[in-house]
Amino acid sequence: MGTANNRKSIFITGAASGMGRESARLFRQKGWFVGAYDVNAEGLRALEAELGADNCVVRRLDVTDKADYERAIAEFGACTGGKMDILYNNAGIGVGGYFDELPFEDILRVVGVNFIGVLNGIHSAIGLLKATPGSLCFTTSSSSATYGMPGIAVYSATKHAVKGLTEALSIEFRRYGVRAADVLPGLIDTAILPPGTAERAPKEGMFRLIPPIEVAKVVWEAYHSDKLHWYVPSEIAELDKAAGNTPELVREQISSTMTFADEVASEKK
Structure with a gap:
């Protein structure tokens, strides 16, 4: 377990793979101290070896366990x-x-x-964020937070909740000098995708397959900005606008693509 030694620090959940892992790599390259957390202990060990034990703290963490989350935050704070x-x-x-x-x-x-x-994460970490000038509370939302998506209705609902929470906290946390922002990724090439999705993904357009490093780059950009919502790719912003302005039209457009949704739903069972 390393210590920050006056370096800036980032605490990442879901860090063993995908967007979290790419973010850990990028911030390490930028000279930051990285806290990496996941339920995938093997993936964390591999990440620790890559980052260097002096540059990070890795720990198994189930984000649904509030008490363990608080312990992880306390351990991270002891390093930073x-x-x-x-x-x-x-x-x-x-x-x-x-x-x-x-x-x-x-x-x-x-x-x-x-x-x-x-x-759990925000409630546990707010003390450290408040103690750090210019800090950022950043969360992965989803393109499915633009309009409720069939076949992943509950997933979509949780991402709408994350987006709304971020908007509210971006105002509430101003009294501490803490910023809040989120990213709404489209189709990102990670393990969360059902088998065959990457092969069927369109080659262009807002739902083309995007490498996870593009989300990591957005996390870096967000730290240096006061922008609230980040879209990967940027065209997702147009879907967000359309969903707000003409939800009935978006409903019909999505309904017309239900064949793809049916395939995704059947593969995820």
């Missing part, structure tokens, strides 16, 4: 002198299928990781 420049709430899971056909325990599991886990 009680500071945290970025809290990156990135951990998330997806369970596809039609809402009425899903086991209710699967629904609650998605809510637990994707939203309760974010609440």
